[in-house]
Amino acid sequence: MYPVEPGSEATSKSSVTVNWLTVPVTDPLALLGMELLSEVLVGNPGSPLARALLECGLGQDLSPTTGLDTELAELAFSVGLRGCGAEKAGEVEALILRTLEDLATGGIPEEIIRAAVHRVEFRNREIVRGGRPFSLSLMRRALRGWLHGREPELTLEYHRWMQALQQELSAGPYLEKLLRAQLLDNPHRSTVLVRPDPQAAARQLSEERAGLDRIAAGLGPAERRQIEEEKRLLALFQESPDRPEDLARLPKLRRADLPRTVDTVPTSVLSLAPGALFHELHTNGVVYLDLALEVSGLEEQASALLPLWARAVCASGLPGQPWHQIASRLSLVAGGFSAALGADTPAGGSRPAQHLIFRVKALEENLEPALELVASLLVKADFRDLERLEMLFQELRNDLKAALVPGGSYFASLRAGGRLSEAIGQEERWKGVSQLARLRRYAGKPGELAGELERLGAALIDRDRITLNLTCDGNGARRAEGAVQRFLARLPAGTPARSAGGSPPVLADGRKLEALITSTNVNFAALALPAASFGTEESIQEAILAHYLSTGFLWEQVRMKGGAYGAGASVSSLERVFTFTSYRDPNIVRTFDSFRQALDSARGEPLSEEAFEQVLIGAVGREERPMAPGERGYTALKRSLLGISDRMRQDRRDRLLSASPGDLAAAAARLSARFAEGYSAVLTGRQALESSGLRELELVEIAD
Numbered sequence: 001m002y003p004v005e006p007g008s009e010a011t012s013k014s015s016v017t018v019n020w021l022t023v024p025v026t027d028p029l030a031l032l033g034m035e036l037l038s039e040v041l042v043g044n045p046g047s048p049l050a051r052a053l054l055e056c057g058l059g060q061d062l063s064p065t066t067g068l069d070t071e072l073a074e075l076a077f078s079v080g081l082r083g084c085g086a087e088k089a090g091e092v093e094a095l096i097l098r099t100l101e102d103l104a105t106g107g108i109p110e111e112i113i114r115a116a117v118h119r120v121e122f123r124n125r126e127i128v129r130g131g132r133p134f135s136l137s138l139m140r141r142a143l144r145g146w147l148h149g150r151e152p153e154l155t156l157e158y159h160r161w162m163q164a165l166q167q168e169l170s171a172g173p174y175l176e177k178l179l180r181a182q183l184l185d186n187p188h189r190s191t192v193l194v195r196p197d198p199q200a201a202a203r204q205l206s207e208e209r210a211g212l213d214r215i216a217a218g219l220g221p222a223e224r225r226q227i228e229e230e231k232r233l234l235a236l237f238q239e240s241p242d243r244p245e246d247l248a249r250l251p252k253l254r255r256a257d258l259p260r261t262v263d264t265v266p267t268s269v270l271s272l273a274p275g276a277l278f279h280e281l282h283t284n285g286v287v288y289l290d291l292a293l294e295v296s297g298l299e300e301q302a303s304a305l306l307p308l309w310a311r312a313v314c315a316s317g318l319p320g321q322p323w324h325q326i327a328s329r330l331s332l333v334a335g336g337f338s339a340a341l342g343a344d345t346p347a348g349g350s351r352p353a354q355h356l357i358f359r360v361k362a363l364e365e366n367l368e369p370a371l372e373l374v375a376s377l378l379v380k381a382d383f384r385d386l387e388r389l390e391m392l393f394q395e396l397r398n399d400l401k402a403a404l405v406p407g408g409s410y411f412a413s414l415r416a417g418g419r420l421s422e423a424i425g426q427e428e429r430w431k432g433v434s435q436l437a438r439l440r441r442y443a444g445k446p447g448e449l450a451g452e453l454e455r456l457g458a459a460l461i462d463r464d465r466i467t468l469n470l471t472c473d474g475n476g477a478r479r480a481e482g483a484v485q486r487f488l489a490r491l492p493a494g495t496p497a498r499s500a501g502g503s504p505p506v507l508a509d510g511r512k513l514e515a516l517i518t519s520t521n522v523n524f525a526a527l528a529l530p531a532a533s534f535g536t537e538e539s540i541q542e543a544i545l546a547h548y549l550s551t552g553f554l555w556e557q558v559r560m561k562g563g564a565y566g567a568g569a570s571v572s573s574l575e576r577v578f579t580f581t582s583y584r585d586p587n588i589v590r591t592f593d594s595f596r597q598a599l600d601s602a603r604g605e606p607l608s609e610e611a612f613e614q615v616l617i618g619a620v621g622r623e624e625r626p627m628a629p630g631e632r633g634y635t636a637l638k639r640s641l642l643g644i645s646d647r648m649r650q651d652r653r654d655r656l657l658s659a660s661p662g663d664l665a666a667a668a669a670r671l672s673a674r675f676a677e678g679y680s681a682v683l684t685g686r687q688a689l690e691s692s693g694l695r696e697l698e699l700v701e702i703a704d
Contacts, residue, residue, distance in 0.1 A: 004196040004519040014195045016092040017063050017080030021188035024074050026150045028161045029168075032120070033178050034075050036165065038068040039116035040108055040175060041100075042079055045315060046327030048112065049079060052099045055387075058092055059084030060394035064402060073148055077183070080192075083398055089193045097184070104180045107173060115331040117169075122335040122363065124158050126286050129628040201521045201687055238560050253617050258657060259624065262649045265636035272484050276468035277640060278477060279633040286335065287367050287476045288630045289484065290469035290637050291358040291378075293460055295341075296351075302456050303354075304438045307430050308449070309456050310339035310356055312392050316381040323388045326373070334370040335361040337377075343426035345574045347534050347643040352423035355641060356460075361630065364476045368483040375490035378461050383453045386446040393449065397439050404433075404702065408524030408683040409566075409581040415514055415681035416528035421575040433516055433702050463491035467641065471633025513680045513697040520685040522584045523692065527595050529671050529678040531571055531578040535648060539573035540655045541667035545602060546571045546578065547619040548664055553598045554580070562587045562594065569598070574642065578671055588682055589693045596675060602668035606661040615664075620656055 023030035041049040042062070053062060060083025069076040081092050129137060138156060145155035168174040183189075197203075219227070270276035295306060314337050317323035330337055338359050343352040358378070362370040383389055404411060414432040418425035428434055442449050468488075470480060532538030550568040558567035566583035580595040582588065607615065627635060639645075682694070 002194060002196055002200065002519075004198055004200075013060070013083045014086040014089070014193060015063055015080065015082040016059070016084060016089045016194075017065055017078050017192050018093055018096050019076060019078040019190045019192060020183055020186050022075045022077055022182045022186065024148070025070060025072065026145045026148050026155065028145070028155050028157065029164050031070065031075065031144075031155070032161050032165050033168070033174070034068055034077065034182065035070070036113075036116055036120050037175055037178055037182075038077060039119050040112055041103075042066050043116055043119055044327045044331050046324030046331075048103060048108075049096065049099050051324045052095060053079070053081055053092075054391055056092075056095055058088045058095070061391060061398055064399075070144070082402075083394060086193060086195045089191065093191050100179060100183055104176050104184055108175055111332070112328065113169065113175065115328055117166075118333075119331055119335070121162065122286075124162070125284055125363075126335060126361070126630070127282075127284050127628050129626050129631070133626050134628070196519075201519070201685060205521065205687065235561075238556065252614065255613050255616065255657065258617060258620050260653065260657060262646065262653050263624070264646045264649075265632045267636055267640075270468065270470065272481065273463070273466070273468050273488060277470065277637060279469075279471045279636055280474055280477065281471055281629040281632060283472050283476065283629045285364055285476070286472065286630070287362055287364055287480050288469075288471040288633055289360045289367075289371070289480070290471075290634060291360075292467040292469065292637060292641060293356045293358070294354070294465055294467075295356050295460060296354040298456075298459070302452070302459070303426075304429055304435070305449075305452055305456055306341055306356060307435060308393060308396055308439070309453050309460075310341055310358075311396055312383060312389065312453060313358075313377055313381045313457070314339055315392055316377065316383060316388060317385055318376055318380060319382050321382075323382075323385060326377070329373060330370075333362060333366040333373065335363070337370075337374055341430055343423040343430070344638075344642055345421070345423045345576075346641075347574065347648065349643070352426055353641060354426060357634075357637070359634070364472070364479050367480055368486070371483050371487040372490070375487050378457075379491060381457070383450040386450060389450055389453075390446045393439070393442065393446065397436065400431075400436050400439075404518050404683065405520045405522070408520070408522075409526060409583045411516065412524050412526035412681040412683045413528065413579050413581055415516065416526040416679045417572075417575065417577045417579055419679040420528055420530055420577050421572075424572075424575055424577065433700065436702060459495060461491060462493055462495040463488045464493050465495075466491070467637070469633060469637040471630060512678075513694070514682075514700060515689055515694065515697050516681060516683040516700050516702055517686055517689070518683060518702040520683070521688050522684075523582075523586070523588045523688055524683040525580075525582040525585055525588045525591050525680070526682070527580040527592065527678055527680045529578045529580075530674050531576050531671070532573060533576050534573040534644075535652070536573075537655060538667065538670065539571070540652065540659060541663040542571045542573070542578055542671070544615060544619045544656070544659055545569070545664050545667040545671075547622065548615045549580075549598045549602065551615075551618060553601050554594065557594045557597070558582050558585070558591050562590055564591065567591070567594075587692075588684075592680065596672075599668040599672045599675070603665045603672065606665060609661065612659075612661040612664070616656065616659060620653075623653075 022034055025031060039047075041047055043050075045051065045054060050062060050066075053059070059081030061081070063078070063080040063082045065078045066080060067078065069078070079096060084092065127134065142152035142156040146152040165174075266280050268278050268280070270278045295303070298306075315323065315327070317326045336359065340357045340359070341355075342357070343354045345351070346353050358374070360370055360374050411432055414424060414428040418428040418432075429438070468484065470477060470484070472480060531542055546569040550570075554567040554569060558564045562582075562585065564582045564585035564587070567581065567585075569578070569580050571578045580598070582591045585591050606612075639649075682689070682692075682697075684692070
């Protein structure tokens with residue numbers, strides 16, 4: 001069971017999953033076979049098992065745990081539904097087993113297997129870093145076997161095992177046999193039902209208090225003294241600095257070791273379309289094409305529907321072709337088709353730039369058919385399939401609701417920062433609790449939604465207002481040029497221009513503290529302060545201060561002593577906002593005091609040159625995160641859209657490397673002077689809020 005607020009709509013929404021323990025991670029052929037089987041069954045919404053669950057009417061959308069977990073000694077495969085009644089658990093389980101039996105007996109269609117093989121091969125061919133050096137990604141694969149007593153190269157290899165799998169596939173019904181052995185005939189299976197319970201939070205709190213009371217009642221004087229002594233020793237340990245001789249043993253980078261020049265992405269202008277960019281990078285035969293649509297100037301109601309429109313374009317059908325057919329066709333020719341929505345203030349600007357960026361990635365030889373399909377979806381995605389539209393609507397709502405508690409600090413920071421920045425306010429309307437409230441208005445109205453989305457698409461798609469961004473190697477670019485030209489020719493042109501427009505801050509009522517109420521017994525806090533603008537000396541100082549506080553004072557006071565799971569500071573100089581946050585925080589009143597004290601501490605005695613050097617190295621390190629080729633090309637596009645040149649970036653690096661300890665105090669003094677201009681928000685539960693001691697705040701009930 002999981003806690004929900006009493007009277008919540010979610011009280012009728014459970015989650016049901018069927019789970020199997022399958023092959024050992026040390027068997028690379030079996031692992032690759034299970035990866036392929038998972039792709040066949042649930043790799044995209046049109047996959048047979050995923051489609052059966054989505055269309056059955058028993059729940060709202062797939063459980064987020066659906067898929068294959070390869071991080072265990074034995075692989076776990078899970079599939080299920082969320083947003084269903086608890087009494088439907090048996091029907092969900094029966095449907096899953098019946099669909100698997102039909103596939104094992106009747107055979108898996110060849111085109112589905114081909115599409116799954118394509119997606120598995122694409123994933124293993126694409127250079128993906130995940131924010132870490134590629135070598136660590138390779139090590140992660142090697143550790144699958146190495147951690148369990150096998151040679152590291154056994155699970156590191158890919159081509160050898162893919163060739164072996166291809167031979168198995170050509171020799172007979174390999175996947176059908178694997179399905180039967182590892183799923184249908186596998187006794188290591190569980191069915192898990194997770195039900196909402198309005199009384200869970202109160203019951204857990206009561207049980208915790210009762211348990212502590214029982215322990216306290218059983219303690220004698222000597223045991224109490226021992227606990228007090230252990231508490232004293234813990235506080236002493238937390239407050240005692242590390243010994244200089246111990247710190248001296250640790251290897252350290254020095255300021256001279258830092259890269260003095262920023263990493264630049266090779267960029268040239270293409271003649272395909274006005275403003276089109278090309279980044280020649282080694283991509284291992286993958287082509288990335290980004291399509292940036294400028295979406296400013298929309299009416300507020302239309303703008304609020306952009307997240308749903310973007311999702312629906314990528315996952316709908318076409319007239320005469322149902323969505324599951326299009327999903328299968330996409331999986332045959334594309335490695336991915338996705339959309340990202342964002343609002344940012346350009347360098348030196350005052351109004352936010354709002355863009356919706358579609359990304360298509362495909363192998364060079366598949367780019368033409370992939371773009372042909374994408375063009376059709378952009379122009380004539382079928383929103384009149386109301387059953388499918390309702391699925392996507394519920395999926396978006398459920399994703400937002402599921403993100404509230406694990407992402408509580410993010411939602412709170414959007415609300416606080418949105419009072420200071422128009423762009424952050426727009427981000428909150430698209431991705432925060434305001435989006436949940438807006439979606440609730442359309443619940444049960446798919447026909448009305450379809451009309452709104454059709455009008456929105458007609459207003460947005462215009463080839464003359466799309467910025468193209470191509471990332472691949474030189475050979476890929478030559479092959480892509482004709483495909484991209486034909487793609488553009490399929491898009492309409494000449495839609496009426498929109499005013500640049502703007503949106504008010506997310507909250508303009510002057511309230512300083514807001515509580516977002518949801519189903520949780522922990523707190524997430526955020527405080528936003530006015531900060532310096534991009535490109536100034538002050539913005540450099542604030543960036544260093546944010547890193548210093550995150551790894552020093554806030555860690556010690558909010559995490560170690562306050563009991564929060566996390567705390568930090570960050571700054572967006574484009575938005576001129578400095579933000580403090582805490583994560584899973586039991587003492588938010590103390591935390592808000594700590595935010596102010598953090599600035600006071602930084603205004604004190606300056607750090608030594610050696611200590612400041614380590615802070616500076618960390619601040620520069622944040623900007624030196626390794627990126628995969630596709631990410632580098634996308635980042636270069638974002639910089640271009642926001643007017644951030646490599647010269648500006650180099651100037652920032654030069655200023656960073658010339659910073660001194662006194663810069664911390666200068667930044668802290670400025671932020672302290674404007675502390676009264678800040679705004680705060682907490683995401684919390686009603687009982688947690690009542691016990692927190694916070695007063696004089698505005699309550700906002702988050703829509704279920």
